[in-house]
Amino acid sequence: MNRQIFFFIGAPLVCLGLLTLLTSCDIKKGREEVKKISLTPSQLAARFPYDLGPATVEISAYPENIQQSYKLFLAACSICHTSARPLNAPYIKAADWKRFVHRMHLKMDQREISLDKETEKKIIEFLVYDSKVRKMDKKQEFDQNQEKLNLLFSELVKEREKFIQEETEKLPKKETPYVGVQ
Ligand code: HEC
Incomplete structure (x- = not known):
């Protein structure tokens, strides 16, 4: 019974916690990126x-x-x-x-x-x-x-280029569909 409770409530909570931690790390990293050359958003x-x-x-x-x-x-x-x-x-x-x-x-x-x-x-x-x-x-x-x-x-x-490249690498890779020999 205890085990079931863990799977239905505990596991999703742990996942949610991990996800929040990961995204907050990303936001922090983005901020540091901007801070490094200390530019304002308009710059x-x-x-x-x-x-x-x-x-x-x-x-x-x-x-x-x-x-x-x-x-x-x-x-x-x-x-x-x-x-x-x-x-x-x-x-x-x-x-x-x-x-x-x-x-x-x-x-x-x-x-x-x-x-x-x-x-x-x-x-x-x-x-x-x-x-x-x-x-x-x-x-x-x-x-x-x-x-x-x-x-x-x-x-x-x-x-800016470095930042864009890093962001692009994070995106899931799409498979290129096979279109035959052209
Ligand atoms: C309706 C929007 C708009 C307004 C208002 C505007 N600009 Fe621009 N301006 C642009 C855009 C878009 C560019 C970049 C593309 C280009 O150069 O055509 C630009 C570029 C420039 C450049 C750089 C051009 C180059 O190639 O080196 C100068 C200088 C400039 N604007 C001066 C002005 C001055 C002076 C005024 C006020 C009279 C003004 N702009 C008002 C849209 C605008």
């Missing part, structure tokens, strides 16, 4: 090295109208990705910013996010001014930061 989602830099700029010394345009920039250019992407991108020239902002504008149209011509012009104005101050006038500092971001990004890509 882990980075698609470009420039996503990893600061998402804001110190604008207190900028002219009043540019400070106003900065607000428009932050509002529009952090909807789909971090504002760090344009802020730390290597683009400087007005022609480049016109091209990129126009490209983003088309993407916004597709998603029915409105951006009027006047706001677009002001955002370009901010980007051109800010590029001059931070990227041209302080070129050396900016280039050094670019190097750091590129290095961090290549580390991140390696970690």
